[in-house]
Amino acid sequence: MVSLTRRHEQVAADLARVHGRIADACADSGRHAGEVTLVVVTKFFPAADVRILADLGVSDVGENRHQEAEAKAVECEDLALRWHFIGGLQSNKAAAVTGYADVVQSLDRRKLLGPLGRGAQQHDKTLDVLVQMSLDPPGAVHRSGAPADDVLDLADGVAGTEGLRLRGLMAVAPLRADPAAAFDLVAAMHAELRAQHPEATWLSAGMSGDLEAAVKHGATHVRIGSAVLGSRPRVE
Numbered sequence: 545m546v547s548l549t550r551r552h553e554q555v556a557a558d559l560a561r562v563h564g565r566i567a568d569a570c571a572d573s574g575r576h577a578g579e580v581t582l583v584v585v586t587k588f589f590p591a592a593d594v595r596i597l598a599d600l601g602v603s604d605v606g607e608n609r610h611q612e613a614e615a616k617a618v619e620c621e622d623l624a625l626r627w628h629f630i631g632g633l634q635s636n637k638a639a640a641v642t643g644y645a646d647v648v649q650s651l652d653r654r655k656l657l658g659p660l661g662r663g664a665q666q667h668d669k670t671l672d673v674l675v676q677m678s679l680d681p682p683g684a685v686h687r688s689g690a691p692a693d694d695v696l697d698l699a700d701g702v703a704g705t706e707g708l709r710l711r712g713l714m715a716v717a718p719l720r721a722d723p724a725a726a727f728d729l730v731a732a733m734h735a736e737l738r739a740q741h742p743e744a745t746w747l748s749a750g751m752s753g754d755l756e757a758a759v760k761h762g763a764t765h766v767r768i769g770s771a772v773l774g775s776r777p778r779v780e
C-alpha cells in the first residue's frame with residue numbers, strides 16, 4: 545500500500561495541476577477562476593482518498609454508483625462535503641440517493657421526479673437537480689442523458705416538484721468526438737433553459753480530458769476524476 549503521506553503528496557500535486565488548468569482556462573476566456581466549481585469524481589477510490597481531498601480543501605465530490613456512493617458518504621459524514629450523484633439512476637434507488645446526495649446531476653427522465661422529490665422531503669432537504677442532456681448522435685447507442693427534445697420539459701418537471709430545486713444542465717461529451725462541437729450544443733441548450741428558468745445557472749460539463757473546452761463554453765462545474773486521483777480500473 546502506498547503510504548498515506550505519499551498518497552497525500554501525490555493527490556495534492558495533481559489537484560494543484562488541475563486548479564492551474566482551470567485557472568488558465570478561465571483566464572483564456574476572460575472568466576474568474578472562482579466561477580468554476582471543481583467536483584472531484586471519487587468513484588473507485590476509497591474513503592481515505594475522500595478524506596485527503598477534504599483536507600486539501602475540496603468541497604465537492606462526485607460518485608456514479610449508488611451503493612459505493614452511499615457507503616463512502618456514510619464513512620465521510622463528518623467532513624461536510626457536498627455529494628454530487630452523477631451516474632445513471634434507477635428509479636427504485638432514486639429515493640435512497642437523496643439520503644446522502646446534495647446534488648443529483650443526472651436527471652434524465654420524468655419517472656425519477658416522484659421518488660427524488662419524496663426522498664428529499666423525507667430527509668427534510670431540498671435536493672439540487674441538474675437535467676442531463678445526451679450528446680450522443682440520434683440513433684447512436686444511448687449512454688446516458690435525455691434527448692435534447694426532452695430537456696426543457698424535464699426542467700419544468702423538476703421546477704414543479706416539491707423537494708427539488710432546478711439548478712441547471714449537465715452533459716458528458718461523446719467519446720471520440722470534438723468536445724467543442726458538443727459543448728456548443730450544450731451552451732445553446734443552457735441559454736434556452738435559462739430563458740425559461742433564470743435560476744438554472746449551473747452548467748456541469750468537462751472532465752479530465754476536456755475541461756478547457758468546457759470552461760470556454762461556460763461550464764460552472766467541472767467533474768474531474770483521473771487527473772486528480774489517477775487512472776481507474778477499466779470496468780465501466
Ligand SMILES: *Cc1c(COP(=O)(O)O)cnc(C)c1O
Nearest residue numbers: 585608630751752767768769770
Ligand atoms: C467518471 C466520470 C467523470 C470523471 O471522468 P475523468 O475522465 O476521470 O475526469 C465525469 N463525469 C462523469 C459523469 C463520470 O462518470
